[in-house]
Amino acid sequence: MSGESKAIVAQGLSKRFQSFLAVDNLDLEIAKGEVVGFIGPNGAGKSTTLRMLCGLLRPSSGKAHVAGYDVEKDPEAVREHIGYMSQKFSLYNDLTVRENLRFFGGIYRVPKKEFAGRMNFAVSMAGLEGREDMLVHTLAGGWKQRLALGCAILHRPPILFLDEPTSGVEPEARRRFWDLIHDLASDGVTILVSTHYMDEAEYCNRIALINRGRLVAMGSPGELRLRDLGGKLVEIACSPLGAAVNALAGSVIEAAIFGDRLHAVLDPNGPDGEEIRKLLEEKGMNVGAIRMVSPSLEDVFVRLVSGGKEERVLS
Amino acid sequence: MLERLAVMLMKEFLELKRDRWAMFRLIVPLIVQMLVFGYAATFTVHHVATSVLDLDRSQASRSLISHFVATSRFDIVDYAQKQSEITHDIDTGRATIAIVIHAGFSRMLDKGAALQVIVDGTNSNTALIALGYLSQIVSGFSLEQSGASGIGISLQARPWFNEGLDDRWFFIPGVIGTLTLLQVVSLTAFAIVREREVGTLEQIMVSPIRPFEFILGKTVPFFLIGLGDILLVSAFGILWFHVSFMGNPWVMLAGASLFLLAALGIGLLLSTFSRTQQQAFSLNFFFVNPLFILSGFAFPIAAMPEFLRWFTYINPLRYFLIVLRAVFLKGVGFTVLWPELSALALLAFVALSLSVLRFRKSLD
Ligand SMILES: Nc1ncnc2c1ncn2[C@@H]1O[C@H](COP(=O)(O)OP(=O)(O)O)[C@@H](O)[C@H]1O
Ligand SMILES: [Mg+2]
Numbered sequence: 001m002s003g004e005s006k007a008i009v010a011q012g013l014s015k016r017f018q019s020f021l022a023v024d025n026l027d028l029e030i031a032k033g034e035v036v037g038f039i040g041p042n043g044a045g046k047s048t049t050l051r052m053l054c055g056l057l058r059p060s061s062g063k064a065h066v067a068g069y070d071v072e073k074d075p076e077a078v079r080e081h082i083g084y085m086s087q088k089f090s091l092y093n094d095l096t097v098r099e100n101l102r103f104f105g106g107i108y109r110v111p112k113k114e115f116a117g118r119m120n121f122a123v124s125m126a127g128l129e130g131r132e133d134m135l136v137h138t139l140a141g142g143w144k145q146r147l148a149l150g151c152a153i154l155h156r157p158p159i160l161f162l163d164e165p166t167s168g169v170e171p172e173a174r175r176r177f178w179d180l181i182h183d184l185a186s187d188g189v190t191i192l193v194s195t196h197y198m199d200e201a202e203y204c205n206r207i208a209l210i211n212r213g214r215l216v217a218m219g220s221p222g223e224l225r226l227r228d229l230g231g232k233l234v235e236i237a238c239s240p241l242g243a244a245v246n247a248l249a250g251s252v253i254e255a256a257i258f259g260d261r262l263h264a265v266l267d268p269n270g271p272d273g274e275e276i277r278k279l280l281e282e283k284g285m286n287v288g289a290i291r292m293v294s295p296s297l298e299d300v301f302v303r304l305v306s307g308g309k310e311e312r313v314l315s
Numbered sequence: 316m317l318e319r320l321a322v323m324l325m326k327e328f329l330e331l332k333r334d335r336w337a338m339f340r341l342i343v344p345l346i347v348q349m350l351v352f353g354y355a356a357t358f359t360v361h362h363v364a365t366s367v368l369d370l371d372r373s374q375a376s377r378s379l380i381s382h383f384v385a386t387s388r389f390d391i392v393d394y395a396q397k398q399s400e401i402t403h404d405i406d407t408g409r410a411t412i413a414i415v416i417h418a419g420f421s422r423m424l425d426k427g428a429a430l431q432v433i434v435d436g437t438n439s440n441t442a443l444i445a446l447g448y449l450s451q452i453v454s455g456f457s458l459e460q461s462g463a464s465g466i467g468i469s470l471q472a473r474p475w476f477n478e479g480l481d482d483r484w485f486f487i488p489g490v491i492g493t494l495t496l497l498q499v500v501s502l503t504a505f506a507i508v509r510e511r512e513v514g515t516l517e518q519i520m521v522s523p524i525r526p527f528e529f530i531l532g533k534t535v536p537f538f539l540i541g542l543g544d545i546l547l548v549s550a551f552g553i554l555w556f557h558v559s560f561m562g563n564p565w566v567m568l569a570g571a572s573l574f575l576l577a578a579l580g581i582g583l584l585l586s587t588f589s590r591t592q593q594q595a596f597s598l599n600f601f602f603v604n605p606l607f608i609l610s611g612f613a614f615p616i617a618a619m620p621e622f623l624r625w626f627t628y629i630n631p632l633r634y635f636l637i638v639l640r641a642v643f644l645k646g647v648g649f650t651v652l653w654p655e656l657s658a659l660a661l662l663a664f665v666a667l668s669l670s671v672l673r674f675r676k677s678l679d
Contacts, residue, residue, distance in 0.1 A: 051678060054521050055521070055676075055677075056517065056520060056521060056676075056677060056678045057677065057678050057679050058677065058679055075676070076523055079521060079522060079523045080523050082521070084518070084521040086514060086517045086518060086521075088514040088517075089514070090513065090514035090515045090517055090518040091515070091518070092326065092330065092515060093513075094329075094330055094333040094334070095326065095329055095330065095333075099325075099326070099329055102322065102325075103322050103325070103326050104518075104522070105322075106318055106319060106321065106322030106325075107319055107322060107323075107519065107522045107523075107524050108522055108523065109318055109319065109523075135333075151518075
């Protein structure tokens with residue numbers, strides 16, 4: 001079942017903490033060399049799933065194979081083949097860059113002959129040349145994250161699990177981090193990376209949307225954007241936004257605040273754009289432009305999550 | 316295996332080196348506690364505040380009082396005139412002990428005179444010890460009065476190994492074991508829990524490192540620190556408090572090593588039961604105090620109820636104290652101490668094995 005071409009396979013994976021179901025019957029199939037984004041709000045169950053795939057948490061039920069090994073029966077074999085960056089920064093703050101790399105290189109038994117080369121690679125990849133002897137706690141967030149990635153790939157794992165590697169990092173450093181991820185992927189590394197930044201979804205080959213422990217949808221960003229929202233999507237400039245969302249409830253399929261605008265999915269049998277304007281103005285709201293927009297991933301995500309329908313894996 | 320152990324050790328020592336206060340934290344409390352124990356932990360009582368009421372006013376009564384004046388054990392704080400003054404002295408705490416010589420004391424001497432002693436029993440320990448001294452003085456006095464004609468057994472006690480019956484000689488070896496236990500158990504318990512809290516443990520658990528490689532890497536530095544502790548505190552006891560060291564340093568080293576392994580095992584075991592430093596702290600508190608009380612350090616094991624005595628058999632400190640006192644004061648060697656050393660080895664093996672078995676590379 002582990003499937004030779006599949007790097008990560010999960011079937012009915014669940015994790016229960018006491019009475020709370022943090023991950024609910026999750027199915028996942030990730031091919032070698034794919035970059036898959038694991039996207040969902042805080043508390044969705046991303047970290048819990050990644051930890052089960054790394055063999056750090058025991059699944060309550062279901063199965064998972066990573067690099068062809070059963071995570072429950074053979075966690076040590078899994079560990080030989082993966083790199084993991086936990087959500088919380090977890091290198092040694094009171095050691096230097098070089099000492100951290102040497103430590104993790106030693107723990108993973110990187111051959112002595114290759115060590116210098118790999119360390120140089122990790123240092124230059126993280127852009128830390130000249131900072132090898134700095135204590136880690138003196139580094140800024142972006143550098144720390146790249147160093148953590150460097151430590152996680154010293155042993156050249158074919159599969160990488162990155163848990164919110166870009167959270168709390170400034171946008172420029174985030175972009176740089178994604179460049180690194182793509183460099184690794186082009187070398188054939190399979191990467192499952194979690195994030196709660198919707199815009200990062202665009203960097204992934206495929207994304208898995210997860211909410212309240214359930215996989216809501218999975219597919220490429222393009223595929224997901226094409227998903228039928230059930231009607232046309234319009235963007236409405238109006239104020240106040242909160243009252244407008246309430247006012248539209250029942251008249252449209254979906255209404256949600258997007259920045260300083262409102263996005264609404266129009267019901268094909270309900271009011272159209274101009275009728276919506278009247279409806280809002282009757283309630284004393286200021287309404288500006290209303291225009292059709294093409295759905296973003298966020299629209300799709302909002303629709304999938306609040307629609308409450310049991311959407312299953314696409315493609 | 317050696318490779319991973321080597322990097323673990325390197326990491327531990329680098330962290331220790333970077334921690335500027337580490338040396339201070341490791342050494343100063345030891346020295347301070349050694350001093351406090353060395354000076355304060357003694358059963359010898361001096362200068363017991365004493366109040367005297369002499370209603371006999373005879374040659375004999377004055378002579379008895381002079382016996383009390385002559386010793387530093389008692390300080391006469393009040394020569395009372397009537398019974399109510401005595402009561403007042405004891406009530407107010409001015410005197411701990413009061414001696415009342417009733418009228419007719421000297422007349423009754425050869426028929427068996429009575430001496431009334433009132434003692435403030437709130438501190439039963441001091442009271443008992445003071446009463447002990449008092450009865451020594453009184454029997455000395457009565458022997459004197461009865462002269463050569465009187466029948467009396469005089470006890471010729473000759474304490475071996477500690478001729479001066481100096482309490483310090485009894486305590487200092489005990490202090491070495493106790494302080495080392497406190498330090499090593501808590502250092503070990505906290506070290507792993509801290510890595511768990513900071514998150515570095517998660518990063519290590521996801522690597523292919525084997526539990527015993529990790530545990531060994533964590534234990535070796537603390538083993539060395541523990542040996543350093545024992546050396547330091549022993550040197551202090553010998554040089555500062557002039558406790559004699561009669562025995563063989565190798566016996567001491569063997570005992571110390573086995574004891575440290577057992578203490579490390581206990582610390583590691585505690586750490587596998589704690590998720591946070593807060594929990595480690597409570598557990599440490601819960602376990603280390605009984606280890607101390609049930610060790611024979613201050614309270615004789617022979618005086619403990621049967622069920623508590625059983626606990627002392629699984630307490631490494633019990634055995635190490637026997638080894639320490641024997642090596643320091645008696646100078647005996649392996650031939651005598653092998654049962655204690657074997658017990659320590661067994662405890663160390665059990666505690667360390669349990670902690671390796673319990674250390675799961677898993678977060679739940
Ligand atoms: N060890 C645990 N014990 C109990 N509940 C947990 C534990 N770990 C996570 N949870 C809960 O499981 C849910 C999912 O958590 P997590 O996987 O960390 O979400 P995410 O990474 O998507 O933010 C959260 O509600 C969290 O509180
Ligand atoms: Mg998380």
